[in-house]
Amino acid sequence: MNILTWYGHATLGLETGGYRLLIDPFFHGNPAAALSPDQVAADYILVTHGHGDHVGDTVQIALRTGATVISNAEISGWMGIQGIEKRHAQHIGGGYRHPFGYLKLTMALHGSALPDGSNGGNPVGFLLTTSDSKKIYIAGDTGLFGDMRLIGEEGIDLAILPIGDNYTMGPDDALRAVKMLSPRHVIPIHYSTWDVINQNPQDWSARVTRETDSQVHILKPGEDFSF
Ligand code: NI
Ligand code: MN
Numbered sequence: 001m002n003i004l005t006w007y008g009h010a011t012l013g014l015e016t017g018g019y020r021l022l023i024d025p026f027f028h029g030n031p032a033a034a035l036s037p038d039q040v041a042a043d044y045i046l047v048t049h050g051h052g053d054h055v056g057d058t059v060q061i062a063l064r065t066g067a068t069v070i071s072n073a074e075i076s077g078w079m080g081i082q083g084i085e086k087r088h089a090q091h092i093g094g095g096y097r098h099p100f101g102y103l104k105l106t107m108a109l110h111g112s113a114l115p116d117g118s119n120g121g122n123p124v125g126f127l128l129t130t131s132d133s134k135k136i137y138i139a140g141d142t143g144l145f146g147d148m149r150l151i152g153e154e155g156i157d158l159a160i161l162p163i164g165d166n167y168t169m170g171p172d173d174a175l176r177a178v179k180m181l182s183p184r185h186v187i188p189i190h191y192s193t194w195d196v197i198n199q200n201p202q203d204w205s206a207r208v209t210r211e212t213d214s215q216v217h218i219l220k221p222g223e224d225f226s227f
Pocket of ligand 2: 010051053054141167190
């Protein structure tokens with residue numbers, strides 16, 4: 001059993017195999033998040049790229065909870081400078097068997113500068129195989145790319161895709177992504193946090209339902225999806 005929670009924007013929680021993961025924990029300053037960073041628990045924090053709306057409160061939460069931060073090598077090094085000792089660096093194409101599952105980093109088409117202007121390396125997505133053999137693809141902030149087909153070949157149970165447009169894929173390209181990935185379930189994120197990425201997820205869901213076999217789950221901030 002896996003429980004995926006959307007906290008608004010690109011912030012996710014995942015309970016899997018007895019571990020609590022946070023992905024891109026952006027609570028403070030996130031107009032869509034109801035929780036504050038001192039209320040959340042985590043064993044692991046996964047960071048897709050260096051932008052402020054993704055690094056978010058990682059440092060504060062990791063220092064308070066002792067969670068291990070997993071990211072690319074550049075962001076991992078920066079986390080070390082911020083005083084976080086428990087870190088695990090990986091890079092694109094590389095997988096590692098963590099206690100919570102096998103985590104592979106995937107490419108993402110985006111930027112990754114850190115909040116203080118440091119080099120955050122290349123942005124990534126995450127492909128997680130849980131201990132009960134479910135595959136979860138978290139695309140991260142990205143434009144559409146044809147190699148999503150290769151990711152889809154692995155057999156995706158749940159895909160989490162940005163649909164906001166402007167900074168990432170918009171609804172049209174996210175629909176094309178669903179067609180390449182063929183996930184059983186899909187959850188849209190990274191929309192309507194700010195006016196510039198306003199989208200109607202119901203309209204998008206209707207198109208996905210009409211044109212693919214994937215099931216869309218539109219969550220409200222704080223709502224979860226079990227699978
Ligand atoms: Ni970004
Ligand atoms: Mn973003």
